[in-house]
Amino acid sequence: MARPRNIVILTGAGISAESGLATFRGPGGLWEAHRVEDVCTPEALARDAALVHRFYDARRAALATVRPNAAHEALARLDREWPGELAIVTQNVDDLHERAGARRLIHMHGALRSALCAACGAQRGWDGPMPPGLACASCGAAALRPDIVFFGEMPYAMERIEQAVAEADLFVSIGTSGAVYPAAGFVQLASQCGAATLELNLERSAGSPWFDDTRLGPASVLVPAWVA
Numbered sequence: 001m002a003r004p005r006n007i008v009i010l011t012g013a014g015i016s017a018e019s020g021l022a023t024f025r026g027p028g029g030l031w032e033a034h035r036v037e038d039v040c041t042p043e044a045l046a047r048d049a050a051l052v053h054r055f056y057d058a059r060r061a062a063l064a065t066v067r068p069n070a071a072h073e074a075l076a077r078l079d080r081e082w083p084g085e086l087a088i089v090t091q092n093v094d095d096l097h098e099r100a101g102a103r104r105l106i107h108m109h110g111a112l113r114s115a116l117c118a119a120c121g122a123q124r125g126w127d128g129p130m131p132p133g134l135a136c137a138s139c140g141a142a143a144l145r146p147d148i149v150f151f152g153e154m155p156y157a158m159e160r161i162e163q164a165v166a167e168a169d170l171f172v173s174i175g176t177s178g179a180v181y182p183a184a185g186f187v188q189l190a191s192q193c194g195a196a197t198l199e200l201n202l203e204r205s206a207g208s209p210w211f212d213d214t215r216l217g218p219a220s221v222l223v224p225a226w227v228a
């Protein structure tokens, strides 16, 4: 194919695995004996806010112990050097893409280092623990929560993402099991709109049948080789 102009890259937990952050559906996919789906819902927050806040406090604290790996760094290099359109759409809530230097980045599932006011929708940077019931600096309501898109909640920037996917010449998926929608449906949209599709993953995923090309291996090896 002619050199692509517009690229969309979707990343999932697998791109951060070699940095030491657990994936969701691998062997370490449970947390305090809870499935992620059980602590990542509005109902869980209403039922046991302390548990949900503890879950995200622990993952936010872990960010200080990890660093970007060669895959994050290769994508940041591509972001700096690519002359056409580029969007790195991440399902991840860690900050490793931005710490590697990525700029054209969309956190569709939110971010650990952000707080959201459930009352007024204000977002603000956040580090350290976030006890339930903290007051919002904008509206004063005791309604600060992790700025995380829970199951059953609408991911961020969906119109912008879907437009970028529909206009892409190349759609690349890195380190995701293709288990969670709407992200898992992006490859079908890209393919139907004429993009070439490439999957870089440790193992075949639920989305693999939709990809023109699937390369299996660790992201820290496959991504720099693809970007080169």
Ligand code: BV8
Residues within 6 Å of the ligand: 011, 012, 013, 014, 015, 017, 018, 023, 024, 025, 026, 036, 037, 040, 091, 092, 093, 109, 148, 149, 150, 151, 152, 153, 154, 155, 174, 175, 176, 177, 178, 179, 180, 181, 182, 200, 201, 202, 203, 204, 205, 217, 218, 219, 220
């Ligand atoms: C919504 C929060 C509607 C942050 C997460 C059809 C259409 C639309 C929705 C649905 C649908 N069917 C079902 C749904 C509902 C649901 C859903 O998809 N459920 C699934 C379980 C069936 N989706 C939703 O609820 C979404 N919201 O649809 O809203 C709506 C409409 C209108 C108005 C209001 C609402 C919201 C989904 C977001 C939920 N939040 N996370 C957090 O806690 O982290 S999802 C969670 O899963 C993470 O974000 C994670 O990133 C994401 C996906 O997981 P992966 O990243 O793929 O991680 P996983 O462990 O699964 O896989 C890792 C992969 O890496 C593996 O393949 C492995 O082989 C590979 N790997 C491992 N090591 C390496 C590697 N690869 C390379 N190198 C390595 N070293």
